[in-house]
Amino acid sequence: MALGNLDEIYRDDVILDHRRNPRNPVRLNDPDIVADGVNPFCGDEIHLQIRLDYEGRVSEVGFQGEGCSINQATGSMLSEAIKGLTPNEAAGLSDRFHTMMQGSEPTPEQLAGLGDLGSLAKVRDFPVRIKCALLAWSTLEDGLESA
Ligand code: ZN
Numbered sequence: 001m002a003l004g005n006l007d008e009i010y011r012d013d014v015i016l017d018h019r020r021n022p023r024n025p026v027r028l029n030d031p032d033i034v035a036d037g038v039n040p041f042c043g044d045e046i047h048l049q050i051r052l053d054y055e056g057r058v059s060e061v062g063f064q065g066e067g068c069s070i071n072q073a074t075g076s077m078l079s080e081a082i083k084g085l086t087p088n089e090a091a092g093l094s095d096r097f098h099t100m101m102q103g104s105e106p107t108p109e110q111l112a113g114l115g116d117l118g119s120l121a122k123v124r125d126f127p128v129r130i131k132c133a134l135l136a137w138s139t140l141e142d143g144l145e146s147a
Helices: 006-011 013-020 069-081 087-102 108-113 115-125 127-146
Strands: 033-039 044-052 058-066
Touching: 006 013, 006 069, 006 115, 013 069, 013 115, 033 127, 044 069, 044 127, 058 069, 069 115, 069 127, 087 108, 087 115, 087 127, 108 115, 115 127
Parallel strands: none
Antiparallel strands: 033 044, 044 058
16 A cells, blocks of 8 residues: 555544644643653643542543644544543553554544544544644643552
């Protein structure tokens, strides 16, 4: 398979939408979990604030991102995807995302199960950029571990 053009990723409707209209951009006060991640290689930054409800599920998320489109779109998608999950479930989703990006070619069922995040499977064609899609998730995992 020929490597795709990076422009295809930037033109992807789902990725473009999250890039232009990031979800949950308001910084939360008094969060239960705070996580900040930086990738100095391309200037990507991820800042997450998470509030848990009385059952220990993610009830609110604040997400602020800097840097490339892949990083910012992934953070926006993550901020939606983890709502309602327990920290364990969020870590499981992170595992599934890592598998999609770094494991064998994902099946249509795997992609469908990941919702908007499945659109990032295209980034597999650009190995150098995979870490841009993983920063938000590794930042989340650091936050979950320190909670
Ligand atoms: Zn990047």
